[in-house]
Amino acid sequence: MSGIGRRVGGFADGIGFAFKGVGWVARHPRWWLFGLIPALIALVLYVLALTWLGTHATDVAEWVTPFADDWSWRDLFRVLVGIMIFVGGLALAVVTFTAVALAIGEPFYEKLSEKVEEDLGGLPGGVDLPFWRTFFRSIRDSLITLVYVLMFTVPLFVLGFVPVIGQTVVPVLGAIVSGFFLTVELTALAMERRGIARKERFALLRSNLAMSLGFGVPVFLAFLVPLVVVVAMPGAVAGAAMMVRGRLAAS
Template identity: 50%
Template sequence: MRDLGAGFGHLLKGQRWVARHGKSYGFGLLPGLITLVLYAAALIGLALWGTDFVAWATPFADDWSSPWPGLFRGFLTAVMFALALLLAVLTFTAVTLLVGQPFYESLSERVDRDVSPDGTAPESNLPLWRELWISGRDSLRVLARAAVWGVLLFALGFIPVVGQTVVPVVGFFVTGFFLTEELASVALQRRGVELRDRLALLRSRKMLVWGFGTPLGVSFLVPFVAVFLMPGAVAGATLLARELLGEETRDGADDRSDGGCADPAVSPGPAPAR
């Protein structure tokens, strides 16, 4: 239970960090807004033409007596839309991180410098194209794992009582785990931690991971909330990654606002040598 509270604490600390650094927060909203527009267009299209698609995919139901075709197709349409929403929650973070990779990496580095006792941050020293490739590749591998869980939970959802009570709760914890992996990957990938090792690291502290990711996943179900929480979620995941790796973190991160100092995350100056 202590780890649950610690994980949630990292989430809150991340939000407080970006609240104190207005420029970082403002630029951090842009990738989420771009991704939100794309996802909203896809979901609106599904809502408008989903019924027609289900009818096209189930011609065998045309010969059924009324009202079974309508009930059956209505159920499939609802399930398809619910799965699309779940997939949107699971993939929103990955797509947003990919779109905003350069910024979020800089934001994560700044958090590291703020809380590190010696004021330094690990650097990947990889070219940007290589970081984007690794991030995209790993996101697809994580999505494949999440999809397996999604299919399993969907099947278990048909079990009476359990499917309507236990399965949704398990679904939130699964979502929280994979959300945390995607967010923490910004800091862990910069430290050279491969996907398999990242997953093993997260599994070793499941309560900590669930404390961070599960409430975040629940909040992401509320429209537009994910956009506004993403910058703070990346900052909080950086703090969580430091705890997972046992790195020393000084108390009291930089409390200065952006108005008083330049923000390396958005500075037009030269990027660190790679």
């Protein structure tokens, strides 16, 4: 029971840091507005991409299901496949949105994350690298993270067609996987500030899995709501900085 209690406590702590981040930006509205700029730019790009996918989902479904050409119920089947493709694209957009927004807004979110830590007592003595190095390293790490995401989401997408399991177990597993990798992206700024490399970051988050999921899963579910991803992004960055400073870096 003690192990279960620690995991429940860690999950609750992760949720707490998510709310603390929202509370911090609520007390600092100027920084909240500052953090909206890259999220708005990324939102425009994703709206265009998802609009195209939504209007061409059945065409994509027809392209990926040539084996169903002779089926009497192929139209219904392809509509269902098209819906699954769009839902899968939406879930992937939620996960990758953070990476794209962080890449676009690296200077913005870096300043926001630093301000949070200054407000909590000062910046750590980390590695001071030029912007261009951190920018390209951030893109590289985000691409590697995307590969890991696809390794999980593609099998889950296929399992989504399995009756019952696809409508119950798969969405839960999808939220867990997406929540973890969302935490990976959001904590990257504060961890890089401490000189923690990508492999070490993954290991640290896995060793604090309950907290990582407690933070990432609610944020992922909130990001599924239209426009919430934009207004909540600065708070998510602030909460991630608090979690790294308060718990993860100490461990």
